[in-house]
Amino acid sequence: MLAALLQLSSSDDPAENLAATRAMMREAAKGGAGFLLTPEVTNCVSSSRARQMQVLRHEQDDPTLAGLRDEAAALGVWLLIGSLGLKTEDADGRFANRSFLIAPDGGIVARYDKIHMFDVQIGPNEAIRESDGYRPGTVATLAKTPFARLGMTICYDMRFPYLYRALAQAGAQVITVPSAFHPVTGAAHWQVLLRARAIETGCYILAPAQTGQHRLQDGKPRQSYGHSLAVSPWGEVVASLDDAPGLAFVDLDLSQVESARRRVPSLTHDRSFEGP
Numbered sequence: 001m002l003a004a005l006l007q008l009s010s011s012d013d014p015a016e017n018l019a020a021t022r023a024m025m026r027e028a029a030k031g032g033a034g035f036l037l038t039p040e041v042t043n044c045v046s047s048s049r050a051r052q053m054q055v056l057r058h059e060q061d062d063p064t065l066a067g068l069r070d071e072a073a074a075l076g077v078w079l080l081i082g083s084l085g086l087k088t089e090d091a092d093g094r095f096a097n098r099s100f101l102i103a104p105d106g107g108i109v110a111r112y113d114k115i116h117m118f119d120v121q122i123g124p125n126e127a128i129r130e131s132d133g134y135r136p137g138t139v140a141t142l143a144k145t146p147f148a149r150l151g152m153t154i155c156y157d158m159r160f161p162y163l164y165r166a167l168a169q170a171g172a173q174v175i176t177v178p179s180a181f182h183p184v185t186g187a188a189h190w191q192v193l194l195r196a197r198a199i200e201t202g203c204y205i206l207a208p209a210q211t212g213q214h215r216l217q218d219g220k221p222r223q224s225y226g227h228s229l230a231v232s233p234w235g236e237v238v239a240s241l242d243d244a245p246g247l248a249f250v251d252l253d254l255s256q257v258e259s260a261r262r263r264v265p266s267l268t269h270d271r272s273f274e275g276p
Contacts, residue, residue, distance in 0.1 A: 001035050001148065002032050002249060003206060004037070005209075005239065006024045007241045009210065009211050009215075010041065012051050012219070013055070017064065024245075025075060025079070029077055034147075037178065038080065039082045039180060039210045040082045040097070041083055042083065043064035044085050048216070048219025050219075056095060065081065069107075070106060072104065078101070080152075081100040082208055083098055083114065084097075095133055095134050096135065097134045097137075098112065099111065099152050110152060112139075112140075142171060149171045150173075150176060151164070151172030151175040157177070158177050158193045164203075165201060165267070167203075172201070172203055173203055174252060177194065187225065198232065198235050202266075204233060204250075204256075205229070205230070207228060209226050209241075212226065212245070226242065228240065233257045233261070
C-alpha cells in the first residue's frame with residue numbers, strides 16, 4: 001500500500017481548510033496513494049476558545065468530516081483524518097480532539113479521542129494547557145483494514161510509550177501519529193521520539209504534521225513544527241518533509257514489520273518486577 005502524508009498549514013477557518021485538504025487529497029491520489037493521512041486539528045487550528053466555540057461543530061454536523069468522507073469515497077482511498085476539533089455534550093463545554101479512519105466508501109471505520117493532553121510550560125513566558133479546552137479520551141483504538149492493522153494515536157501521545165507497546169502487542173503493524181507539534185519541542189524531540197516508538201514496537205510510524213505560521217482571525221499566534229515523518233519498523237526515516245506544506249509518500253511493506261520483530265522480539269520479552 002502506498003501511503004501519503006499530507007502536511008498542512010491550517011487556519012482557524014474550517015471552510016478554507018476543507019478546500020485545501022480536498023485539493024491535496026486529489027494530488028495524493030493522483031500520485032498513486034491508496035492511504036492518505038492528514039494532521040492533527042485538520043479542521044481548525046486556534047488558540048481562541050471563543051473562536052472555537054464559534055466555528056466548531058458536533059460530529060454529526062461537522063462539514064469537514066462530511067466533506068472529507070465524500071472526497072475519500074470519490075477518490076476510492078482510505079483516509080486517516082488526523083483529528084478534528086469537535087464540540088461535545090460535556091457539561092464543562094470542552095471539545096474532543098478526535099481522529100477518524102475512513103474507508104474507500106466514505107464510511108467511518110474507527111474513531112480515537114486523544115488520551116494525553118499537552119499541558120506544559122514550554123518556556124518562562126509560555127504555558128500551554130490543552131486540557132482547558134479539550135477533554136482527554138479514555139480508550140485506545142486498534143483498527144483492522146485489508147492492508148494493515150492500525151493503531152491510532154495523536155501528537156503528545158508519542159511521549160507515552162506504554163500506549164504504543166499496548167497497541168503493538170494487540171496486533172498493530174502501523175501506528176499513526178498526526179500532530180501539530182510546537183516548534184521548540186519539535187526541534188528537540190520530534191524525530192527521536194518517533195524513531196524510538198518505531199524501534200520499540202516494530203511498527204511503521206506515520207506522522208503527518210501541521211506546519212508554519214497559522215492564519216488566525218482571533219487569539220494568540222500559533223506556529224507548528226512541520227517535518228512530517230514516516231519511520232520504518234527498524235527505526236529508519238523512510239519519508240520526510242521540511243517546513244512547507246506538501247506530500248510525502250511511503251510504500252508500506254509489512255514484511256518489514258515481521259522482520260524487525262523477528263530480529264529483536266522485545267514485544268515478547270516482558271518480565272514482572274518489584275518496585276520501585
